[in-house]
Structures are given as C-alpha cells and as structure tokens.
Amino acid sequence: MNIKKQFKEGLITNNPVTVQLIGMCATMAITTTLFNGVGMGLSVLIILTCCNVAVSAIRKIIPNDIRLAIFVVIIAGFVTIVDLLLQAFIPALSESLGVFIPLIVVNCIIIGRAEAFSQKNTVGASFFDGVFQGLGYTCVLIVMCVFREQIGSGRFGGGLIDVSNGFRFTLDGTGAGIQLFNADYGASIMNLPFGGFITLGLLIAVMQHFLKKSAKKKEAEAAAAAEAEKEAD
Amino acid sequence: MTNIISIAIGAILINNFIFSQFLGCCPFLGCSSKVDTATGMGLAVVFVMGLASAICWVVDTYLLIPLGLEFLETLAFILVIAALVQFVEMFLKKSVPSLYSALGIYLPLITTNCAVLGVVLLNVQNHYNFIESVVYGITGGVGFMLAIVLFASVRERIAFADYPECFEGFPICLVSAGLLALAFMGFSGMQIFG
Numbered sequence: 273m274n275i276k277k278q279f280k281e282g283l284i285t286n287n288p289v290t291v292q293l294i295g296m297c298a299t300m301a302i303t304t305t306l307f308n309g310v311g312m313g314l315s316v317l318i319i320l321t322c323c324n325v326a327v328s329a330i331r332k333i334i335p336n337d338i339r340l341a342i343f344v345v346i347i348a349g350f351v352t353i354v355d356l357l358l359q360a361f362i363p364a365l366s367e368s369l370g371v372f373i374p375l376i377v378v379n380c381i382i383i384g385r386a387e388a389f390s391q392k393n394t395v396g397a398s399f400f401d402g403v404f405q406g407l408g409y410t411c412v413l414i415v416m417c418v419f420r421e422q423i424g425s426g427r428f429g430g431g432l433i434d435v436s437n438g439f440r441f442t443l444d445g446t447g448a449g450i451q452l453f454n455a456d457y458g459a460s461i462m463n464l465p466f467g468g469f470i471t472l473g474l475l476i477a478v479m480q481h482f483l484k485k486s487a488k489k490k491e492a493e494a495a496a497a498a499e500a501e502k503e504a505d
Numbered sequence: 506m507t508n509i510i511s512i513a514i515g516a517i518l519i520n521n522f523i524f525s526q527f528l529g530c531c532p533f534l535g536c537s538s539k540v541d542t543a544t545g546m547g548l549a550v551v552f553v554m555g556l557a558s559a560i561c562w563v564v565d566t567y568l569l570i571p572l573g574l575e576f577l578e579t580l581a582f583i584l585v586i587a588a589l590v591q592f593v594e595m596f597l598k599k600s601v602p603s604l605y606s607a608l609g610i611y612l613p614l615i616t617t618n619c620a621v622l623g624v625v626l627l628n629v630q631n632h633y634n635f636i637e638s639v640v641y642g643i644t645g646g647v648g649f650m651l652a653i654v655l656f657a658s659v660r661e662r663i664a665f666a667d668y669p670e671c672f673e674g675f676p677i678c679l680v681s682a683g684l685l686a687l688a689f690m691g692f693s694g695m696q697i698f699g
Binding site: 293294295296297298300301341344345348349351352355356370371374375377378379380383461464465466467468469470472473474476477478480481484 | 524525526527534576578580587616618621627630669670672674678679680683684690
C-alpha cells in the first residue's frame with residue numbers, strides 16, 4: 273500500500289468531511305473553540321485508528337450478514353474507553369464536548385471507513401488509513417475552529433493557549449487564548465449554529481473549487497499529451 | 506403537566522435537534538432533496554425516537570443502574586437501537602406493509618442517525634422520568650421532521666436558483682440550512698411558563 277497516496281487522500285482528495293461529506297454533525301456542533309476542535313479531532317483519530325486495526329484484524333472471520341452489528345459493537349467499545357479516559361484525565365474537554373463524545377459511535381466516518389476500507393485491507397494499511405483520515409478530520413475541525421473563533425470573538429486558540437504568563441499550552445481548557453481584537457467587535461453570530469452551517473458550507477465550496485480546478489488542469493494536460501502523440505504519429 | 510409542555514415546545518422549537526443541537530445532520534442533508542422522501546424520513550424518525558426513548562429508559566433504570574453498569578450505557582443503547590430498528594422493520598413488513606413501503610429504505614438508516622442515540626443519552630443526562638423521556642423522544646422527532654420538511658421545500662426551490670458553480674451540491678444546502686437555523690434562533694428568547 274502506498275502510504276504517500278493514503279496521506280494525500282485522507283487530507284485532501286478524499287477528506288472525510290469536505291469530500292466524502294460524512295460526520296458533519298459534530299463538525300458543525302463543536303467547532304467553537306480550538307480546544308474543542310483539537311480534542312474532538314484527536315479523539316476521533318484514536319478511535320478510528322483502533323477500530324480500523326481491530327476490524328481489519330478480524331476481517332476474515334466476520335460473517336458478512338452481521339458485519340455492521342459487529343462493527344458497531346467494536347466502535348462502541350472503543351468510544352466508551354476514550355470517553356471514560358477523557359472523563360478521568362481531561363474532565364474539562366469531556367464537559368465541553370458533552371454528548372458528542374458518546375455520539376462518535378454513530379459518526380459515519382468510523383463505520384464508513386470500516387465498511388469501505390479496513391474490512392478489505394491489511395492491518396498495516398488500515399492503521400495508516402485511520403491515522404490519515406483522522407488527521408484529515410482534525411485539520412477540517414481546526415480550520416473551522418480558527419475561522420469561527422477569529423470572526424466570532426476575535427480570539428485564537430481559546431482554551432488551549434494561555435499567554436497571560438508566557439506562552440504555554442493549557443490542557444484543562446482554562447487558557448484565554450490570544451486576543452487579536454476586542455471581543456466586542458466580533459460577529460458573535462459565528463459562535464451560534466448559523467456560523468457552523470455557513471463556515472462548513474464555505475469550506476466545502478472552496479475545496480470543490482480547487483479540486484475542480486486541478487481536475488480540469490489534469491484533463492487539459494492529458495488532452496494536450498494525446499494531441500502531441502497524434503501529431504507525432 | 507407544565508413541565509411536559511415545556512419539554513415538548515423546547516424540543517420542537519427552541520432547542521430544535523437540527524438547528525440548535527446539530528443532532529441528525531447527516532440524514533437531514535442526505536434525505537432532503539424531495540418533500541416526499543423528507544416526510545417519510547421524518548415519520549420514521551419520530552416513530553423510532555419515541556420507541557427508543559421508552560425502551561432505553563426501561564433498560565437503563567431496571568437493568569444498568571441496579572447492576573452498576575452505567576458505564577456501558579453507550580454500548581447498550583446503540584445495541585438496543587440497532588435491534589429495535591430491525592424489529593420495527595420486520596414488524597412493519599409483516600403487518601403494516603403500506604407504512605413499510607412508505608418508510609422503506611429509511612428505516613435501516615436510522616440506526617446511525619445521531620439524533621436517536623442523542624435523545625436517549627440526553628434523557629439520561631437530564632434525569633428525565635419515563636413520561637418525560639417519551640415526550641422528549643417524540644417531540645424531538647417532530648422537531649426533526651419539521652426541520653427536514655421545511656428544508657426539503659427550500660431545496661426544491663434551490664434547484665432552480667442561480668449560484669456560483671463551486672457551491673454546487675452540499676455547500677449551497679449548508680448555507681441555506683444556516684439561514685433556516687438563523688430563523689429558528691428567533692425562538693431562542695422564548696420563555697415558557699416563566
């Protein structure tokens with residue numbers, strides 16, 4: 273399996289959110305601060321990788337008829353583990369993500385990758401697929417968080433970065449972030465559900481624009497190459 | 506009684522599952538290209554959410570809590586929902602074929618609808634009793650149906666609209682869903698019974 277290709281697929285050409293259009297509920301709901309976004313992204317990354325490895329390890333003994341039920345049980349098991357770990361070690365994150373951590377069970381990304389990739393591929397390939405797809409998801413979350421937080425309250429890295437006493441990362445969600453302009457001038461509508469829908473819509477539109485552009489460019493190149501070949505004949 | 510009415514109005518309008526809690530966005534965006542399919546999906550969700558709330562409340566109160574197994578809630582609930590959807594499908598196929606053909610392919614999709622698992626988990630989080638849980642489940646489903654039917658009618662109009670090429674497909678839907686969410690925000694200042 274080509275790791276470089278998988279990397280590119282996960283992050284750009286087959287990004288779970290902006291291209292496959294799955295797992296959008298949490299994407300829109302929790303991207304209000306960078307703390308939430310990074311936390312959610314990493315949780316999904318870990319769960320996705322574990323599930324991919326587990327599913328691919330037992331792919332040959334799963335009866336085809338009940339495979340979805342088995343996937344769901346595996347996923348729910350890993351989600352419960354991560355949920356309990358977060359409650360124990362990063363309670364602030366668990367509190368601010370709330371019901372969306374247990375809801376990773378029904379996040380289409382994980383069951384989608386189990387169905388589309390890891391039940392057909394080797395353990396190693398599935399591991400990298402989980403890592404890269406998870407990274408792609410995390411990147412989208414971070415972009416959305418930065419955008420919404422910036423415009424909504426003029427901040428960068430709320431909850432995660434603290435600059436009051438030198439630059440440091442806070443893992444308990446207490447950091448105030450870097451205030452780039454006065455919060456009173458922020459368009460607080462970006463922090464509301466409306467902001468989630470609009471930001472994701474714009475992000476997908478931008479992605480579609482560039483993907484189409486590169487597809488057109490490739491087409492033109494291929495056409496030019498074919499033309500050149502004809503002339504050579 | 507006032508409590509139940511406030512839960513109901515809250516679930517349908519003020520804290521609408523889609524427009525303010527983002528639960529169930531995938532089917533909301535996936536099954537809303539036509540008003541008919543949206544209505545079918547909405548009905549199926551109301552039905553399953555009501556039933557799931559009732560059954561999961563019973564499972565939680567009489568099985569998980571007495572045994573001290575609260576940490577298995579997510580796992581137990583998703584199994585209950587998956588089994589429930591299967592049973593409902595078989596039951597409808599056998600005894601109410603007309604409803605079955607109307608709901609058709611939407612039933613199996615509901616297992617992975619996060620609104621269903623979400624409502625069950627929220628029932629536990631909010632410490633609702635049996636009646637409150639069922640009311641919250643059904644009215645949450647009604648709120649979902651209201652949202653998806655409204656949105657499907659909007660999308661039927663969008664099909665004829667003129668928008669930039671790169672917005673084709675999902676982005677334009679998301680933008681219009683955002684505008685609908687903005688409209689639903691108008692309810693957020695509403696106070697019920699003080």
